[in-house]
Amino acid sequence: MSRTRTRWRLGLTATALLVASAVVPAPANAEDVTDYAITVDPGARGARIDDTMYGVFFEDINRAADGGLYAELVQNRSFEYSTADNRSYTPLTSWGTSGTARAVNDDGRLNARNRTYLAVDSGSEVTNSGYNTGISVESGKAYDFSVWARADTRAPLTVTLHDADGELAEARQVTARGGWAKYRAKFTATRTSTTGRLTVAAGSPVALDMISLLPRDTYKGHGLRKDLARKIADLQPGFVRFPGGCLVNTGSMAGYDEASGYERQRSYQWKDTVGPVEQRATNSNFWGYNQSYGLGYYEYFQFSEDIGAMPLPVVPALVTGCGQNRAVDDDALLQRHIQDTLDLIEFANGPVTSEWGRKRAAMGHPRSFHLTHLEVGNEENLPNEFFARFTEFRAAIAAEYPDITVISNSGPDDSGSTFDTAWQLNRDADVAMVDEHYYNSPQWFLQNNDRYDSYDRNGPKVFLGEYASLGNTFKNALSEAAYMTGLERNADVVKLASYAPLLANEDYVQWRPDLIWFNNHASWGSADYAVQKLFMTNVGDRVVPSSATGTPSVSGPISGAVGLSTWATTAAYDDVRVTGADGTALLADDFSGDVSRWTHTGTGSWRVQDGQYVQSDEAATNTMVEAGDPAWHDYDLHVKATKRSGSEGFLVAFGVKDTGNYYWWNLGGWNNTTSAVEQAVDGGKSTLVSKAGSIETGRAYDIDIEVRGRQVTLMLDGREWGSFTDDKPAEPFRQVVTRDARTGDLIVKVVNAQAVDARTAIDLGGAKVGRRAAVTTLQAAPDAVNTETSTAVAPVKSTFDGVADRFTYTFPANSVTFLRIGKR
Numbered sequence: 001m002s003r004t005r006t007r008w009r010l011g012l013t014a015t016a017l018l019v020a021s022a023v024v025p026a027p028a029n030a031e032d033v034t035d036y037a038i039t040v041d042p043g044a045r046g047a048r049i050d051d052t053m054y055g056v057f058f059e060d061i062n063r064a065a066d067g068g069l070y071a072e073l074v075q076n077r078s079f080e081y082s083t084a085d086n087r088s089y090t091p092l093t094s095w096g097t098s099g100t101a102r103a104v105n106d107d108g109r110l111n112a113r114n115r116t117y118l119a120v121d122s123g124s125e126v127t128n129s130g131y132n133t134g135i136s137v138e139s140g141k142a143y144d145f146s147v148w149a150r151a152d153t154r155a156p157l158t159v160t161l162h163d164a165d166g167e168l169a170e171a172r173q174v175t176a177r178g179g180w181a182k183y184r185a186k187f188t189a190t191r192t193s194t195t196g197r198l199t200v201a202a203g204s205p206v207a208l209d210m211i212s213l214l215p216r217d218t219y220k221g222h223g224l225r226k227d228l229a230r231k232i233a234d235l236q237p238g239f240v241r242f243p244g245g246c247l248v249n250t251g252s253m254a255g256y257d258e259a260s261g262y263e264r265q266r267s268y269q270w271k272d273t274v275g276p277v278e279q280r281a282t283n284s285n286f287w288g289y290n291q292s293y294g295l296g297y298y299e300y301f302q303f304s305e306d307i308g309a310m311p312l313p314v315v316p317a318l319v320t321g322c323g324q325n326r327a328v329d330d331d332a333l334l335q336r337h338i339q340d341t342l343d344l345i346e347f348a349n350g351p352v353t354s355e356w357g358r359k360r361a362a363m364g365h366p367r368s369f370h371l372t373h374l375e376v377g378n379e380e381n382l383p384n385e386f387f388a389r390f391t392e393f394r395a396a397i398a399a400e401y402p403d404i405t406v407i408s409n410s411g412p413d414d415s416g417s418t419f420d421t422a423w424q425l426n427r428d429a430d431v432a433m434v435d436e437h438y439y440n441s442p443q444w445f446l447q448n449n450d451r452y453d454s455y456d457r458n459g460p461k462v463f464l465g466e467y468a469s470l471g472n473t474f475k476n477a478l479s480e481a482a483y484m485t486g487l488e489r490n491a492d493v494v495k496l497a498s499y500a501p502l503l504a505n506e507d508y509v510q511w512r513p514d515l516i517w518f519n520n521h522a523s524w525g526s527a528d529y530a531v532q533k534l535f536m537t538n539v540g541d542r543v544v545p546s547s548a549t550g551t552p553s554v555s556g557p558i559s560g561a562v563g564l565s566t567w568a569t570t571a572a573y574d575d576v577r578v579t580g581a582d583g584t585a586l587l588a589d590d591f592s593g594d595v596s597r598w599t600h601t602g603t604g605s606w607r608v609q610d611g612q613y614v615q616s617d618e619a620a621t622n623t624m625v626e627a628g629d630p631a632w633h634d635y636d637l638h639v640k641a642t643k644r645s646g647s648e649g650f651l652v653a654f655g656v657k658d659t660g661n662y663y664w665w666n667l668g669g670w671n672n673t674t675s676a677v678e679q680a681v682d683g684g685k686s687t688l689v690s691k692a693g694s695i696e697t698g699r700a701y702d703i704d705i706e707v708r709g710r711q712v713t714l715m716l717d718g719r720e721w722g723s724f725t726d727d728k729p730a731e732p733f734r735q736v737v738t739r740d741a742r743t744g745d746l747i748v749k750v751v752n753a754q755a756v757d758a759r760t761a762i763d764l765g766g767a768k769v770g771r772r773a774a775v776t777t778l779q780a781a782p783d784a785v786n787t788e789t790s791t792a793v794a795p796v797k798s799t800f801d802g803v804a805d806r807f808t809y810t811f812p813a814n815s816v817t818f819l820r821i822g823k824r
Contacts, residue, residue: 036760038548042767046543047492052238052310054536055498059245061287062504067131070295071225073213074128079103079116080282084264085290091116099124110209113281117209125201132507132520135196137189142216145185148209149176156203163193194521210278220306227523231516235536239310242300243268246286246322248314249378253328256281267316270297287510301369315341317377319386323671327385338396345401375407383422407433414438416690426460437466441684442479446730452490466500470684472513474793475782477527478753481816484535485736527793540738540747548735557709561628562637563653567621569646572612581634598625601659618646637705649695668695689724744823750811758811770822773800779815
């Protein structure tokens with residue numbers, strides 16, 4: 001997945017002032033408050049907000065599916081784990097054996113798509129350890145056990161559920177006999193445990209596959225873990241985007257069949273994931289583990305329906321992304337995938353008399369799933385190759401299903417050459433909707449609230465399919481809340497938006513931040529979840545135009561020391577010179593002596609070798625060494641750099657304040673495909689400017705960076721590579737006003753992402769409103785996080801009785817506040 005205060009006051013009646021001050025505490029010191037004004041124009045007509053404005057994006061990352069939303073408690077139930085999934089895996093990963101049990105891949109298997117089974121000798125047993133600390137069960141709850149077994153003679157199987165303290169339920173026995181058949185038993189837990197184990201003991205030789213234990217109590221009886229499904233449902237999402245993400249556009253595009261040699265590293269292909277679970281394919285997961293596909297397309301459609309959300313599937317476009325960046329040049333394979341996509345629409349919507357509608361009905365859902373939107377591709381870094389294939393998908397879908405909205409994308413970043421090219425292609429072809437993705441620092445989100453103000457109202461609509469500030473603290477959530485006011489204000493352009501990723505199992509994390517965290521027995525919403533839920537359950541139906549005063553800030557020049565770094569690369573640096581704008585020499589180092597002026601703050605291994613400063617650990621990332629004064633500004637930095645080996649290029653830093661706050665020019669990043677300037681603020685990085693390009697191994701490059709005020713010019717081998725000006729204010733006070741058509745309520749949404757209260761004069765412009773507002777407030781320390789045992793960020797509800805045409809309300813420091821004002 002690839003950075004002096006203005007004081008305003010409006011006159012109020014004495015009564016309104018008394019009421020307001022009685023409800024909202026006054027700040028202790030005058031210095032702890034900033035004055036603002038919000039002016040609402042209820043007579044103007046703002047953008048209509050669709051019911052599907054906010055949704056969720058589900059990708060199987062961080063064990064979101066197996067070991068997460070999919071309620072199966074047995075890990076590796078079909079013995080299909082492989083080194084193709086993870087180098088440490090074997091078919092017996094998560095299984096312990098006593099006696100003789102061996103994984104077998106031969107013609108005696110359950111079926112062609114379920115290729116490995118377990119042969120267990122008489123008197124032997126196998127034990128599964130589940131996920132996290134073990135199999136989690138609750139006292140009094142029912143659990144359904146099943147196993148597919150084959151035995152030449154009568155083979156009794158004793159099944160026990162236990163932990164270190166003994167039995168968790170009464171043991172059960174089933175007897176296998178003859179060819180492959182499914183056997184079932186029911187357990188009722190007598191104790192609660194989070195460290196359970198499931199053991200199957202064989203009285204005679206037997207072949208086993210698909211050993212399963214599922215809680216009977218799942219979300220609406222459809223096989224999903226209840227607490228996780230409820231947390232998602234509580235958001236009231238307008239859509240569910242699935243199944244990815246990088247799962248969709250990475251790996252082989254071949255099928256899971258004899259022709260491909262049963263390829264185990266494939267893109268997510270929907271036909272692999274429907275039908276009886278024992279007949280579904282298995283696959284490696286891009287994020288480093290196995291996918292059982294017990295949670296497949298049917299379950300995604302069913303879950304979307306269960307929570308009242310629009311299903312929004314994503315299919316591969318035959319151009320890989322997420323660092324792979326290959327275009328498949330096989331027309332027959334392309335046409336097969338296009339037909340698969342047409343079949344998907346039939347599976348979702350077709351009558352039971354159609355081939356795929358009949359298969360949907362056989363799975364238990366004769367009615368249509370009402371599919372209206374479908375996305376082709378995800379974050380492709382090859383925009384021209386992607387768009388050529390997207391065009392073929394779109395034409396085929398339009399010919400058979402003209403009412404389906406086909407969504408394109410703009411690559412993996414918020415800007416840059418890929419983004420610009422993709423958007424131009426989408427505009428020229430009059431594409432209906434374009435999916436944008438970006439993960440940036442809190443500062444970026446505060447700076448870019450106006451991002452969509454200038455988008456063409458007559459061009460393609462925007463689906464913001466993935467976004468997040470880089471962290472799970474309340475500071476991150478505040479910046480996202482501030483940004484969301486801009487999304488709503490531009491609801492005529494931004495039609496869909498979803499935070500990402502959705503789920504993270506705390507013991508299997510590949511990506512942070514995440515919306516909902518969990519383990520094998522508990523789940524909790526992050527600070528970001530609290531913000532998303534507040535917005536998603538108080539959207540409104542139309543924007544009411546409004547304006548607010550800002551927070552003037554005086555920005556000094558970019559200042560800081562300089563640095564050298566690498567990322568999964570070895571490199572040599574030489575001839576480092578820093579010269580002030582007036583010609584003063586600030587630093588000169590040809591590495592002919594020691595490196596006492598440099599401080600190693602990152603990882604890796606640095607030493608002077610042959611008159612160069614060399615980082616020699618090819619596996620290390622962010623290997624920063626720094627030199628100079630954090631107060632330096634207006635200077636020129638020169639570096640000579642040579643890549644020796646590895647997957648990327650150079651990182652040359654400037655404006656270095658500390659390990660979490662700096663700029664760096666990332667030359668040959670993203671697997672040596674792109675160069676960019678990134679800004680790190682409190683550890684979270686944002687891209688300021690980027691271009692496609694690579695760095696050659698063994699070639700010496702002259703790198704020059706000129707810093708003047710907040711303007712930076714970058715030179716590569718004497719030619720200007722690019723420039724930027726970092727002068728956009730990170731405005732901490734943001735607001736938007738919407739109206740709820742059903743209740744008539746005005747919803748005033750205010751974000752105050754700073755350490756002082758915001759005393760705000762609100763002018764409702766003559767709107768006919770009552771005197772009382774229902775108030776929901778999120779307030780916490782900027783570094784607050786939610787955990788399994790502590791909910792530092794949670795909504796607090798109150799009422800405010802001082803509403804008038806003009807009134808004052810003090811929004812607390814570091815807060816998100818929604819005022820629901822009823823009509824008079």
